[in-house]
């Protein structure tokens with residue numbers, strides 16, 4: 001299957017209110033351009049250097065999303081152009097993004113990453129940590145970031161029940177936080193969940209953004 005066929009097939013199964021982030025990590029710009037050339041404009045990368053490199057090589061009308069773990073000292077390399085940072089897992093990082101956004105006269109949209117999987121290695125706030133952090137109100141002082149919602153990754157498993165219950169828990173947490181801390185904040189509206197193997201389940205459970213890589217570009221040599 002070509003990239004074009006993959007994209008068309010996936011898009012036909014995604015409702016219009018769900019955004020498709022084409023995860024282009026590890027694939028060179030000329031390959032990623034095949035998706036651009038059939039209309040894809042939103043791409044996700046998980047490494048700062050690769051993200052900045054492709055952004056400089058590829059057309060300006062692309063929205064670049066940082067989907068991976070982001071170190072504070074690297075925020076400055078993507079602050080001038082990044083459209084959405086999915087993996088904000090501490091208020092310390094949020095503060096750095098705010099500072100770098102201000103230097104660039106920008107407001108950078110961010111998602112707070114929540115640890116929903118059973119594996120220990122995945123980054124993110126626990127639901128309790130996140131509630132505690134929001135309770136402090138510290139985020140209100142960061143005027144150059146906009147918290148758009150939550151992001152999470154399900155456990156790497158074939159067990160659909162486990163995946164579904166983790167996605168459901170993330171959506172429930174989103175609803176709860178929306179009610180408690182973002183009630184009249186219209187921009188708090190995204191739940192980024194779902195990848196190549198589980199995006200359909202994620203959509204059924206309320207995802208508004210799916211991050212799909214290998215189902216579009218084929219399997220990666222490395223991750």
Ligand SMILES: *Cc1c(COP(=O)(O)O)cnc(C)c1O
Nearest residue numbers: 023046067195196211212213214
């Ligand atoms: C790589 C990656 C994806 C895409 O994974 P696929 O299984 O190739 O669709 C999605 N989200 C994050 C955070 C990733 O690092």
